[in-house]
Amino acid sequence: MRKANRVLAALVIMVFALAVAMPATVQADDTRRAGKDAGVGVATVAANIVYVPAKLLYAGAGGITGLLAYGLTLGSKETATQIWVPSIGGDYVLTSDMVRGHQKFHFSGITDPDL
Numbered sequence: 001m002r003k004a005n006r007v008l009a010a011l012v013i014m015v016f017a018l019a020v021a022m023p024a025t026v027q028a029d030d031t032r033r034a035g036k037d038a039g040v041g042v043a044t045v046a047a048n049i050v051y052v053p054a055k056l057l058y059a060g061a062g063g064i065t066g067l068l069a070y071g072l073t074l075g076s077k078e079t080a081t082q083i084w085v086p087s088i089g090g091d092y093v094l095t096s097d098m099v100r101g102h103q104k105f106h107f108s109g110i111t112d113p114d115l
Contacts, residue, residue: 037096044099055092055107062087085109 070080089109
């Protein structure tokens with residue numbers, strides 16, 4: 001039992017020694033980065049609180065409208081697809097890279113394959 005306590009104490013001392021030896025600038029940079037990452041995370045969640053319900057409403061309305069168009073045109077899949085692709089396609093959730101501007105997001109589905 002004593003030997004286990006000594007090993008544990010040695011490990012604790014080593015961890016504290018390494019923490020003290022770490023340059024203060026590295027600690028400050030890590031703290032700033034962590035704060036910035038946390039801020040982006042909070043912003044992403046806040047944006048999704050508005051974005052996700054809006055996207056779901058848009059997709060649902062487009063799905064129903066496309067279905068009505070399909071029926072009213074007596075089964076024209078082309079007409080329905082022109083409604084379904086933009087409304088049902090696209091991104092349903094924003095990521096932190098999208099909020100940062102590192103990645104594009106699409107509320108509507110892409111109808112032009114060259115984009």
